[in-house]
Amino acid sequence: MTAHSATLALDEAVRARLNEGEDVLHLGFGEAGLPVAPELIEVLADAGRHNGYGPVAGAPQARAAAAGWFTRRGLATEPEQILFAPGSKPLLFALLAAVEGDVVLPCPAWVSYAAQSALLGRRVIWVPVSSEAGGVPDPERLTQALRRSSSSGARPGVLILTVPDNPTGTVAPPEQVEAVCAIADRHGLAVISDEIYSELCHRGAAPSPARYLPERTVVTTGLSKSLALGGWRIGYARTPLGGWGRRVHEELIGVASEIWSSLAAPMQAVADHVLGDPPEITARIAASRRLHARVATAVHARLTAAGALCRPPQAGFYLYPDFARRCEFLRSQGILTGTDLAATLLDRYGVATLPGRAFGEPDTALTLRLATSLLYGTTRRECERALAVEEPENLPWIAASLTRLGDAVEAVVGAHHRS
Amino acid sequence: MTAHSATLALDEAVRARLNEGEDVLHLGFGEAGLPVAPELIEVLADAGRHNGYGPVAGAPQARAAAAGWFTRRGLATEPEQILFAPGSKPLLFALLAAVEGDVVLPCPAWVSYAAQSALLGRRVIWVPVSSEAGGVPDPERLTQALRRSSSSGARPGVLILTVPDNPTGTVAPPEQVEAVCAIADRHGLAVISDEIYSELCHRGAAPSPARYLPERTVVTTGLSKSLALGGWRIGYARTPLGGWGRRVHEELIGVASEIWSSLAAPMQAVADHVLGDPPEITARIAASRRLHARVATAVHARLTAAGALCRPPQAGFYLYPDFARRCEFLRSQGILTGTDLAATLLDRYGVATLPGRAFGEPDTALTLRLATSLLYGTTRRECERALAVEEPENLPWIAASLTRLGDAVEAVVGAHHRS
Numbered sequence: 001m002t003a004h005s006a007t008l009a010l011d012e013a014v015r016a017r018l019n020e021g022e023d024v025l026h027l028g029f030g031e032a033g034l035p036v037a038p039e040l041i042e043v044l045a046d047a048g049r050h051n052g053y054g055p056v057a058g059a060p061q062a063r064a065a066a067a068g069w070f071t072r073r074g075l076a077t078e079p080e081q082i083l084f085a086p087g088s089k090p091l092l093f094a095l096l097a098a099v100e101g102d103v104v105l106p107c108p109a110w111v112s113y114a115a116q117s118a119l120l121g122r123r124v125i126w127v128p129v130s131s132e133a134g135g136v137p138d139p140e141r142l143t144q145a146l147r148r149s150s151s152s153g154a155r156p157g158v159l160i161l162t163v164p165d166n167p168t169g170t171v172a173p174p175e176q177v178e179a180v181c182a183i184a185d186r187h188g189l190a191v192i193s194d195e196i197y198s199e200l201c202h203r204g205a206a207p208s209p210a211r212y213l214p215e216r217t218v219v220t221t222g223l224s225k226s227l228a229l230g231g232w233r234i235g236y237a238r239t240p241l242g243g244w245g246r247r248v249h250e251e252l253i254g255v256a257s258e259i260w261s262s263l264a265a266p267m268q269a270v271a272d273h274v275l276g277d278p279p280e281i282t283a284r285i286a287a288s289r290r291l292h293a294r295v296a297t298a299v300h301a302r303l304t305a306a307g308a309l310c311r312p313p314q315a316g317f318y319l320y321p322d323f324a325r326r327c328e329f330l331r332s333q334g335i336l337t338g339t340d341l342a343a344t345l346l347d348r349y350g351v352a353t354l355p356g357r358a359f360g361e362p363d364t365a366l367t368l369r370l371a372t373s374l375l376y377g378t379t380r381r382e383c384e385r386a387l388a389v390e391e392p393e394n395l396p397w398i399a400a401s402l403t404r405l406g407d408a409v410e411a412v413v414g415a416h417h418r419s
Numbered sequence: 420m421t422a423h424s425a426t427l428a429l430d431e432a433v434r435a436r437l438n439e440g441e442d443v444l445h446l447g448f449g450e451a452g453l454p455v456a457p458e459l460i461e462v463l464a465d466a467g468r469h470n471g472y473g474p475v476a477g478a479p480q481a482r483a484a485a486a487g488w489f490t491r492r493g494l495a496t497e498p499e500q501i502l503f504a505p506g507s508k509p510l511l512f513a514l515l516a517a518v519e520g521d522v523v524l525p526c527p528a529w530v531s532y533a534a535q536s537a538l539l540g541r542r543v544i545w546v547p548v549s550s551e552a553g554g555v556p557d558p559e560r561l562t563q564a565l566r567r568s569s570s571s572g573a574r575p576g577v578l579i580l581t582v583p584d585n586p587t588g589t590v591a592p593p594e595q596v597e598a599v600c601a602i603a604d605r606h607g608l609a610v611i612s613d614e615i616y617s618e619l620c621h622r623g624a625a626p627s628p629a630r631y632l633p634e635r636t637v638v639t640t641g642l643s644k645s646l647a648l649g650g651w652r653i654g655y656a657r658t659p660l661g662g663w664g665r666r667v668h669e670e671l672i673g674v675a676s677e678i679w680s681s682l683a684a685p686m687q688a689v690a691d692h693v694l695g696d697p698p699e700i701t702a703r704i705a706a707s708r709r710l711h712a713r714v715a716t717a718v719h720a721r722l723t724a725a726g727a728l729c730r731p732p733q734a735g736f737y738l739y740p741d742f743a744r745r746c747e748f749l750r751s752q753g754i755l756t757g758t759d760l761a762a763t764l765l766d767r768y769g770v771a772t773l774p775g776r777a778f779g780e781p782d783t784a785l786t787l788r789l790a791t792s793l794l795y796g797t798t799r800r801e802c803e804r805a806l807a808v809e810e811p812e813n814l815p816w817i818a819a820s821l822t823r824l825g826d827a828v829e830a831v832v833g834a835h836h837r838s
Contacts, residue, residue, distance in 0.1 A: 002673030045464030
């Protein structure tokens with residue numbers, strides 16, 4: 001039985017409650033929470049006459065645009081290395097199908113890696129991340145896990161990294177990415193680097209594993225997060241040069257041709273436009289990045305004030321607080337697991353989050369994932385205003401949500417206001 | 420190794436030759452060969468502001484529209500029975516993942532069923548179709564095959580039917596569909612009914628297996644063929660009412676949520692519009708249907724004149740001639756297989772077709788699949804004219820292609836003009 005993806009399932013449940021007039025503060029879903037950039041609506045409208053299936057990997061122009069996009073970001077890329085898909089999720093699935101072996105995941109990790117592995121009959125080997133940043137296994141524990149797994153009959157073949165990370169909202173430091181790539185290299189693992197948040201690093205650029213293990217790293221990304229286009233389903237992958245990369249690319253084309261044929265042609269036109277980095281798009285992404293950083297940072301302050309251990313946000317719009325320090329109070333309230341904690345926040349305070357369990361942690365972990373991107377407003381006008389102002393966290397509708405969230409968390413975990 | 424889908428691979432190869440200035444008559448690809456209906460470009464443009472992921476199964480409005488669409492065609496349907504996807508291909512894959520057991524296919528069958536089964540590690544049990552129509556196994560041979568397979572250790576669990584059929588361009592008669600559904604029922608098989616050509620029956624309506632095995636038939640379809648929207652990737656499925664149907668629907672949602680999330684929101688708006696059966700859309704489909712019928716019929720006449728056995732076209736834009744009667748001449752030319760035959764047509768006469776082997780037949784079968792839909796013109800104006808006139812087969816550009824095709828086939832198979 002394949003369960004409904006935890007994030008999508010929670011989103012549907014919350015929206016149903018909102019539609020029935022319930023007042024839910026939605027921190028459970030990784031939607032970027034912003035309107036479409038107006039010019040992209042025009043690009044889509046202009047692309048309406050494109051109705052052919054086209055090549056599986058994508059139209060030559062769109063592939064060239066994506067190659068240029070990677071190249072300008074320091075990863076020299078040829079159009080032949082690019083493959084488009086209806087989202088990066090199908091690309092990740094097709095990649096897992098294309099690459100052999102069991103799947104090594106950082107813990108916590110985005111909900112779908114393990115579910116896709118299970119669909120393909122692969123074992124998952126979970127390796128905890130460091131206290132510094134998520135998305136990349138702690139190097140020492142990775143070595144131990146690989147040693148253990150080979151003696152237990154598992155056949156680790158591929159390591160998925162998330163740089164920047166969902167669920168922790170952090171960016172693994174370059175030396176950690178480098179160390180993990182070296183271990184992957186020694187053990188003959190392929191690396192799939194999910195970089196869908198790469199444009200949303202609050203400062204600087206994320207260190208792509210493709211720099212450290214160039215010949216065996218496949219990068220996946222898309223426009224869902226940087227331009228809030230989740231509902232347009234535009235993803236693309238970059239396979240490496242060389243024999244291994246070419247074989248993976250061929251296999252990817254095969255799998256793609258049998259599962260989804262191609263990315264919708266009008267969406268390829270959108271990708272072609274965006275990936276040329278026109279100034280309006282660059283500005284839009286910069287404004288979004290700034291908004292995500294300000295609001296995530298404001299939520300972080302409230303979480304730590306309530307006693308959570310929480311890595312400071314460095315990218316995207318996620319926080320991953322751990323309330324282990326409040327475990328005694330929580331136990332006294334009958335809250336023994338992350339699931340209990342999320343359920344209490346939702347049922348008593350209308351605050352929707354996901355427990356760490358959804359991301360591979362044991363349910364005894366008192367962790368939550370909060371997506372802060374649905375706090376920007378409920379109308380297009382509010383969201384555009386949030387994008388435009390210096391201090392979006394002080395806009396009344398955002399400030400009210402921050403207060404509500406802080407109060408709810410403090411009440412549930414038994415923290416007290418200290419002025 | 421998953422090979423590039425035969426139809427998509429040939430399309431890319433042919434388009435590359437065309438781009439290099441070669442003059443290829445493209446009968447190798449099942450694209451509907453017509454421009455987008457102008458009003459749909461407007462619908463897409465108006466839907467540009469929709470950027471949320473939305474529910475996995477589709478937006479409530481689009482699901483209601485699809486339910487109404489089925490209901491008006493005689494299959495009473497609730498919105499809860501509908502699931503949208505980026506094309507019907509991912510739906511077929513997800514359905515195969517959702518339903519257990521080995522896969523029974525008519526032979527010949529569309530290229531992707533067997534490839535998807537292989538990706539999921541399922542065996543395929545091929546059962547020949549009758550000489551009357553394709554898409555549905557011959558009932559007697561189905562019974563024999565199921566008896567044999569259970570004694571050989573296969574575990575048949577699902578039967579895929581194609582009504583109307585690709586590759587034969589025929590519609591199985593109701594009594595044959597009924598007989599096959601009764602056999603499926605006796606053997607506890609689920610039925611997946613691929614009905615993507617249902618709007619393109621040249622006369623009357625196709626008999627859906629969902630009428631004969633209502634509680635265990637899932638119907639898949641989409642807008643790729645009826646409205647020439649292959650490149651917009653809009654598919655939808657109808658799961659049955661009842662316990663089995665609900666379980667399959669849940670499982671489908673699970674698989675969909677982990678592989679593609681949802682159909683792009685602007686494309687759901689297009690589906691919502693089309694599936695309301697507005698008069699302009701109904702008229703557009705009727706004109707397309709008529710054009711497909713006239714040109715396929717004209718090609719059929721040329722193929723039989725060249726000595727082929729070929730079922731008369733009844734739906735869509737396909738023909739599946741068998742040149743077994745010309746085998747002696749073909750052998751004298753070194754043409755021993757369907758692959759040889761297709762290669763000779765392409766290399767000597769620039770006529771692109773696919774051999775029966777791509778559809779599950781042994782390569783000794785001297786069969787070809789011809790898609791006649793890319794003969795309508797090379798410009799939007801030519802295609803719109805073909806849609807509008809009484810006798811499109813007499814438009815100079817279509818008549819020239821018909822002559823070229825007929826001459827090429829006659830030359831290769833050694834038939835002589837009589838008259």
